[in-house]
Amino acid sequence: MTTAQVFEGLAGVLVAKTELSLVDGQHGRLSVRGHAIESLVSVQPFEAVLGLLLDGALPEPQRLAAWQRELGEARVRADERLRPRFLAIAAPDAMSTLRSALSLLPADATPADALGMAAVASAAWICQARGGQLPAPQPGLAHAADLWRLLSGREVNEGAARLLEAYLVTVAEHGFNASSFAARVTASTGADLPSAVVAGVAALSGPLHGGAPGPVLDMLDAVGSAELAEGYVQAELDAGRRIMGMGHRVYRVRDPRAFVLERALTEFQTGEGGSARLELARAVEKAAECELSRRYPERALRANVEFYTALLLEALDIPRGAFTAIFACARIAGYAAHITEQRTSGRLIRPDALYIGPTPSV
Numbered sequence: 001m002t003t004a005q006v007f008e009g010l011a012g013v014l015v016a017k018t019e020l021s022l023v024d025g026q027h028g029r030l031s032v033r034g035h036a037i038e039s040l041v042s043v044q045p046f047e048a049v050l051g052l053l054l055d056g057a058l059p060e061p062q063r064l065a066a067w068q069r070e071l072g073e074a075r076v077r078a079d080e081r082l083r084p085r086f087l088a089i090a091a092p093d094a095m096s097t098l099r100s101a102l103s104l105l106p107a108d109a110t111p112a113d114a115l116g117m118a119a120v121a122s123a124a125w126i127c128q129a130r131g132g133q134l135p136a137p138q139p140g141l142a143h144a145a146d147l148w149r150l151l152s153g154r155e156v157n158e159g160a161a162r163l164l165e166a167y168l169v170t171v172a173e174h175g176f177n178a179s180s181f182a183a184r185v186t187a188s189t190g191a192d193l194p195s196a197v198v199a200g201v202a203a204l205s206g207p208l209h210g211g212a213p214g215p216v217l218d219m220l221d222a223v224g225s226a227e228l229a230e231g232y233v234q235a236e237l238d239a240g241r242r243i244m245g246m247g248h249r250v251y252r253v254r255d256p257r258a259f260v261l262e263r264a265l266t267e268f269q270t271g272e273g274g275s276a277r278l279e280l281a282r283a284v285e286k287a288a289e290c291e292l293s294r295r296y297p298e299r300a301l302r303a304n305v306e307f308y309t310a311l312l313l314e315a316l317d318i319p320r321g322a323f324t325a326i327f328a329c330a331r332i333a334g335y336a337a338h339i340t341e342q343r344t345s346g347r348l349i350r351p352d353a354l355y356i357g358p359t360p361s362v
């Protein structure tokens, strides 16, 4: 009889040292290289956070301009590479399409190439789903503004681009989440950057990770109106189903990203005359929080980032099927930083398992 302990899901296991981000689950704080998430979202452009992640500090104006140029050129290269092949790789779901598109990148692709490809491929999938034509990237624009142009097929709308940018900054990096870890495991074998990014994107596609926001909206549709929220939540939990957008492996309080996204969305929608949808969402969150804390008093299951992601991406008129792909458009910045950190300081990641199969015959 063995006494070895198995850490299911690796919860609480320290597998590496990192300088990238601190996820403080007890106090609900997130910081990226020492910068609180609240000081970055709606303050810094996506390019600055990319610089923070990859260069180690927020960039000076010249370096910021260089990142903007690099991303712009990468979107153009991605468009040239993807457009002639898009029909051959386009799949009914956006994440499969994104995976295939990233696989078109050469082994020596840069982080900007991966981000450029993610932006163009996600926008191409959305345009195809709407029956429209993908516009050509404008390399002179900021990344978020051009991504908005590409995926909406419209001219830049400053408010929408700002909201999309707030989202990209919020979710760019988040510790040793499953997909960043998958990217690191792949990088630890010496695999190239596109392979490690594809591994991350594959892990992100699951409903327990990046796939939750679509079902959050399905839930809001099913609830319909605020006074029905409580009954809906109870019926779902009684049926043994999870409430999407609630709970987190690390946070024991409300996810700090839920706060910043809710704030950015509220600002955007105040400009647009408010939103009944947001009010409904708040009622569902309240009902879910209440019922979950009654059923799991020791667990503290609160709203996570996906809850307000769902509302934000919906407000930007992004189709539900593309939500996880847009998440990837941001998180690839984090993957790139993890891949670099893993290559410079990590070892081959190769854990062990407790064998419980038949006794080996001699």
Ligand code: COA
Pocket (backbone or CB within 6 Å): 009, 207, 208, 209, 210, 212, 237, 241, 242, 243, 244, 245, 246, 247, 248, 249, 250, 296, 299, 301, 304, 305, 306
């Ligand atoms: N709705 C209902 N019950 C939930 C729940 C939710 N959203 N989240 C956790 N629970 C329950 C589990 O059913 C489990 O109950 P049990 O002990 O009776 O089986 C208990 O809480 C602990 O759950 P566990 O699976 O250990 O939590 P975890 O840390 O592994 O899971 C998540 C974290 C995020 C996977 C989980 O909270 C979840 O599935 N949330 C919904 C999906 C989601 O929003 N994902 C996006 C994450 S950013």
